Each structure stands twice: as C-alpha cells, then as structure tokens.
Amino acid sequence: MGRTQRTRSRKKSSQFVQNMDHEETLINLRKFLARNGCNDEVNLKLRNFPQTGRGLATTKNLHENDILIKVPYDLMITYATLKRLNFLQIFTPSSKLTIQDLLTTFLIFERHKNDSFWRDYITSLPSHPPWLPALLSEHHCELLPVDLRLAAKKSRRLLEESWSRVKGSIKQGWTCSCCGMKVDRVFDLHSFTWGFILVNTRAVYVDPGVVGEGGGGVLSDEPCMALCPFLDMFNHSDKAKCSAELKYEEGKLFYQLTTLTSYKKYEQVFISYGGHDNVKLLMEYGFFIPGNCNDCISIQSEEVFRVLRLGLGEGQYRFINRHDLNKELFVGESGPSFNLKGFLFVASSSASEVKDFASVVYTDSYPEEFLKSEMKDMCRKLLLCEMAKVEESLRGLKVLKVNSVIIDFLNCRHDFIKKLCEML
C-alpha cells in the first residue's frame, strides 16, 4: 500500500458516513425539486462520505438500467433560460461570450438576488468551490512537473480570459434593476472564480440539437452546457457507468440519468464524468482517485529525446511527424500507448535496419527483442525520470504553504509511477 493510500485509509477509519438530509439548505433543495415536478425515483439520500465528501447514497439495491433521476428541463439552467429571462441584455450587443462565461455570470447574478427562482438550488451549492491547480500562484506552478505545470497554467488562463471577456462585455454603467447594486459589486473576481469553478465542475452536457437552442447573438460557441439541480450531487468513480439523455415524457422534456452499474442498498451511487486520468480529474474537478483504472503518466516528446539521448534521421523524423507519433505519449497499466511504442521503435532503430516502419507499427509486429527488453528499458528510464521530477516538485512544494490536495496528488503519482515500473 502506498503513502497516499495509507493516509487515506487512516482518515477513512477515523471517519463515518454522515447524514446530511436534515440540513436546512438540503431540505429546501428537496422542497424546490418537489414543487417543480422532480421526483426522486430511487430515494437518494445526501451523505457526507469520508473519501469523497458530499454525495448520494441509495436506500435500495440498484440494478443495471435503473433510472437514477429525472430532472425537468425547465428546472435546469440552460442557454434557453438566459434568453427567456432576458439576461443577455446586460451585455453589449457586440459581445462574444462562451456558454461557460454566460452560465458563470448568470449564477453569480442569481446568487446576489433575494428572490431568485433558483435560490434553494444556489444555496445548496458549496460556498467554497473545490480547490483547483488553476488557483496556484505563478511561483508554485513553476515547481510542478511539466505536464501539470502546463495544464495548471492553461486552466488559469481560461479562467482569466473568461473574467476579462465578461468584464469587458457588461454594458457600461449597468446597475441591477432589482436592488440598484453597481456592476462591480455584483461581479468581482472573487465571485467570478466561485461561479466559474462551480460551472466547470458541475455542468452537464446538453445536445443543442435536441433542445433546438441555436447559438448566435452574444454566444460564441455551442450552448451545450447546463446546470442541473440535485443531479450535480453525484460524485464520480472510474468504475461507474451511466447514461444521460434528454427525453420527452407526456410532452415534457426531462434530463434523465440511468445507472449501468449496480449498487447495494446504502452504498454511495457514482456516475462517470468521463474516462479521465488523475491529471484531468485534478485539473478540472479538484480531486483524484488512487488506483484510478484510467490513470497514466504522460511523457513529453522532448523528454524522450533528452532522457534516451536519441537523435532522428530524416526518414525517422518524417515518419513520426506524418503519423503524429509524437503526440499522446504515455504509459499506463497496460504499458506504453500505441504512439509511444511506435515512437520508441522508430526513434531507436537505425534507418538502414528497418525500411518500412509502417508495416511494423500498424500491424503491431514489433521484433521480440524490442518488446521484451528494449521497449521496457526505455519506458523504465522515462518513468524514473518522471518519478525524479515528482520528488523534486514535492521537495519544493512541501516547504511552502500549498493546498494539501496537490501534495497528496504528487504522492499518489509517485506511488503510481513506482507501480508502473514494477509492472513493466
């Protein structure tokens, strides 16, 4: 058992699942749902779980294909909601904003109102959003291994760009018609960060084709994100399988979630946010799963050259580039990715040895010697180098005051790399 798992087991054994259904905000959320025609098909209970935080438990055995929840489309916050409520009027007509910008701004706007229709939903949302690496300072970011650093910087850039687009798009001199509050009192960076992260971590995908919500106007992308009360209480598991669909029933549109995994009575019910590795989960949602079956370690192509001291002839270079073999380089539990395997094979061969790389790479007919020893040795060297980077990063970050999630994540990554080396 690795360090991260040990810490988690200790935490787990000292904590219990807590019932949250008596909390006023959650009672109000249920009343809001019931008032608006949302029936809880399986009687899901809100609980605080030691490992995942707040989530949903079932009070009966659930089988494959059981419906988890059906939320009326009218209860969701979609692009159509914003249009229907004339919310888009607060922006200048020439604005170009993404659906994420718009949902974030709407959420903040509704939160500041006393009489919002979504008040009970909004007060059930976490007052502090999950911590994401996008919130790391520039200096702390620099201490991360390169793939994490790039991903954290990209997430921060997206947040900053969104904030600057929204700030620059609200009509000059706008004040709230319900309370007279000025624009910068309703929307400031702090509230924007809250809204942006909540939309990012909780929005569901809606097919704009199904709901007939054409973009246009201020919208610069597809209106394919929406907030869905209560349904956004499900936590993610790499083992969970579920399906989501928008469907009409008796002329009314619903967003329906069906589980494709069975659960025992009182267990936490999970859904899948996608087949994400731990870096993606950390960057987008602020958590990771030790032992995540979708996890892998990414390797930068420059690192392959640097660590393995490889140089490419013209033919090898052309082949790798033409077939995009320098992208999607990673090692997972099933070994190196298709591209990494091909990349290593081409880059480590002398051009005169193998003339037709394609016939080897695309028929998976690598020489025994390459598969049994050369490839494994090269992967091991690359992984050990990634491990050293994690250790260096941990040394740097531990002496600084950084969020413990990133330290736990790096410890978990360290254990995972060690496991991958042993599996090779």
Ligand SMILES: C[S@@+](CC[C@H](N)C(=O)[O-])C[C@H]1O[C@@H](n2cnc3c(N)ncnc32)[C@H](O)[C@@H]1O
């Ligand atoms: C859609 S919300 C799920 C409900 C959320 N736990 C809550 O209390 O409102 C997504 C967020 O839940 C948390 N989460 C989801 N799955 C998790 C898991 N397996 N382990 C830890 N946290 C998880 C993360 O903070 C994520 O950003």
